[in-house]
Amino acid sequence: AFDLLVVGGGPAGASSAIYSARKGIRTGLIAERFGGQVMDTMAIENFISVKATQGPKLVQGLEEHVKDYDVDIMDNQRVAKVTPAAVEGGYIEVELENGAKAQTKTLLLATGARWREMNVPGEKEYRGRGVAYCPHCDGPLFKGKPVAVIGGGNSGIEAAIDLAGIVSHVTVLEFDSKLRADEVLIRKAKSMPNIDIIVNAQTTEVTGNGEKVTGLTYTDRVSGDSKAVELAGIFVQIGLVPNSEFLKDTIELTNRGEIVTGPRGETSVPGIFAAGDVTNVPYKQIIIAMGGGANAALGAFDYLIRLPVH
Ligand code: FAD
Numbered sequence: 001a002f003d004l005l006v007v008g009g010g011p012a013g014a015s016s017a018i019y020s021a022r023k024g025i026r027t028g029l030i031a032e033r034f035g036g037q038v039m040d041t042m043a044i045e046n047f048i049s050v051k052a053t054q055g056p057k058l059v060q061g062l063e064e065h066v067k068d069y070d071v072d073i074m075d076n077q078r079v080a081k082v083t084p085a086a087v088e089g090g091y092i093e094v095e096l097e098n099g100a101k102a103q104t105k106t107l108l109l110a111t112g113a114r115w116r117e118m119n120v121p122g123e124k125e126y127r128g129r130g131v132a133y134c135p136h137c138d139g140p141l142f143k144g145k146p147v148a149v150i151g152g153g154n155s156g157i158e159a160a161i162d163l164a165g166i167v168s169h170v171t172v173l174e175f176d177s178k179l180r181a182d183e184v185l186i187r188k189a190k191s192m193p194n195i196d197i198i199v200n201a202q203t204t205e206v207t208g209n210g211e212k213v214t215g216l217t218y219t220d221r222v223s224g225d226s227k228a229v230e231l232a233g234i235f236v237q238i239g240l241v242p243n244s245e246f247l248k249d250t251i252e253l254t255n256r257g258e259i260v261t262g263p264r265g266e267t268s269v270p271g272i273f274a275a276g277d278v279t280n281v282p283y284k285q286i287i288i289a290m291g292g293g294a295n296a297a298l299g300a301f302d303y304l305i306r307l308p309v310h
Pocket of ligand 1: 007008009010011012013030031032033034035036037038040041042043044045046047077078079080110111112113114115133134136137138243246275276277278284285286287289
């Protein structure tokens, strides 16, 4: 049995495991894939104090750091079910997909999120070679070049405004007949000379030259015509999906599936904490996930030392 069991091996999970182990409590970490989204990232230029690095390299550093402590790592294991303690201070039970079970006094959920994909030909092939999901991360890679933003919700229009200051031109493609972003954002985007907005546009294919993206094609849903746009980059902004499906009936989630957390990372269930992209923290970044992991681990430790002695 553990004092603190972490689910997730991304930046939030790794950080929380280290903070927990440094308190000398029995710490475990279960991850489906150690490294999380960082494994899929090429250039990282906003992890403060490291000017530039690559995802797999940062993950190697994360792993070495965690392994320097007494953390029981269970990699390649997926958690399927969480059962809260029957009484406060009792054991929380975690069940793996393979049927194995683990018990813990406190649980820290750091299962992250995944970008919603368009699922069109070329998207997977050119991911990281022109197809991007994070404007804060990859915007500067397209300096002075034309890009598209797929999605006209808040994240899409924010991305367009953000990118317009860096790239030469932004084309926003929205599937629906109107944008779904806040009015102030739409007004701001429309006032910018290098943003064009196209509604009723269904993206059908990402095109490239075998090496990188050269454009996309879309269908005009009113006329039925197929059209092509030349581009260097495509930012897909159609939603971030939290990996919280297995918690649906256990803890409070927002209507988008994010775990609702308080200032110490606490969730609606006593003894269960959460951090990183799976939570309702407004910005999803490596440095923020790591800070969140540290914060929630300290929150869990505070909770643990206040449990009544039996
Ligand atoms: P994740 O990194 O998503 O890790 C989640 C962990 O939980 C993984 O180990 C996963 O396997 C595990 N897991 C999920 N479900 C289960 C389960 N049921 N059982 C067991 N384990 C489970 N941020 C930046 O700051 N800078 C960048 O340059 C940058 N570039 C990015 C580029 C791309 C392509 C992507 C996708 C993201 C990028 N981000 C960047 C965002 C950043 O990667 C995330 O904010 C960060 O990884 C979130 O950390 P996390 O620990 O919360 O979750």
